[in-house]
Amino acid sequence: MDQLSRLNELPEPDATAEFLKCCGSHTWAKRMATSRPFASPEELCARATDLWWSVESADWLEAFRSHPKIGEKKAAAEVSNQSQSWSSQEQSGIASAAVSTISELARLNREYEEKFGYIFIVCATGKSSEEMLAILKSRIGNIPNDELRVAAAEQAKITEIRLMKLLDSLS
Numbered sequence: 043m044d045q046l047s048r049l050n051e052l053p054e055p056d057a058t059a060e061f062l063k064c065c066g067s068h069t070w071a072k073r074m075a076t077s078r079p080f081a082s083p084e085e086l087c088a089r090a091t092d093l094w095w096s097v098e099s100a101d102w103l104e105a106f107r108s109h110p111k112i113g114e115k116k117a118a119a120e121v122s123n124q125s126q127s128w129s130s131q132e133q134s135g136i137a138s139a140a141v142s143t144i145s146e147l148a149r150l151n152r153e154y155e156e157k158f159g160y161i162f163i164v165c166a167t168g169k170s171s172e173e174m175l176a177i178l179k180s181r182i183g184n185i186p187n188d189e190l191r192v193a194a195a196e197q198a199k200i201t202e203i204r205l206m207k208l209l210d211s212l213s
Contacts, residue, residue, distance in 0.1 A: 045212040046086065050079035060212075064204035065197065066108025067101040070094060083209060087202050094198050102194045106160045109200075111151045112174055143171045150178050157182065158189055165199035 052060065054075045061071035073093045080086040154162045164177050181189060 045209040046080060046083060048212045049086075049209065060208060062108075064208055065090075065094070065105050065201040067094075067097060067105040069097050069101045070105070073097075083206065086205055086209075090201055090205055091198055094194070094201065099190060099194075102190065102197065103160055105197050106163050106193065109161065109163060111155075111161050112147055112164065112166065112178070140171075143175055147171065147175050147178065150175070150182060154178065154182050158186055158193075160193070163193040163196045163200075165196050165203070167200075167203055 049057065049060065057075035057078060058068075058071045061074040062068065065071065070090075070093055073096075074090060077089050077093065080089065151162055162178050162181070164174055166174055169177075181192060184192065
């Protein structure tokens with residue numbers, strides 16, 4: 043049995059738990075579980091994106107809380123060990139960062155959170171600490187409504203990457 047078939051055949055509560063590893067919105071995860079079966083990984087990702095853009099902004103904020111701040115290990119919300127591990131892998135570019143870069147990221151993370159009310163969300167996979175810092179600097183001047191949509195788009199990218207990791211983990 044292939045990985046997608048395994049995901050399609052999980053009981054709904056188990057599938058919801060698996061989807062929560064990919065995106066911390068309970069509404070989105072439940073809707074994904076009830077949207078099965080998926081015929082292909084492409085259909086899985088397309089449905090994930092469609093559902094993501096159909097949920098409320100409160101659901102986006104819930105998902106954001108499942109991520110640690112850039113440069114930190116612990117998310118505000120309780121998350122699975124798998125989700126925590128994926129966050130660490132995604133932020134691996136921070137491991138070799140200069141102390142000054144880490145310090146600037148921490149300072150701007152605080153400023154961003156004070157301004158917008160949620161942590162800075164960026165698809166960190168493959169990005170260096172300097173790239174993440176530049177992105178943070180470029181986005182901190184956004185107006186709140188625009189930034190929320192930018193952060194949601196970053197979450198959608200993260201979710202797609204994690205869905206592929208999820209399928210790999212089901213082998």
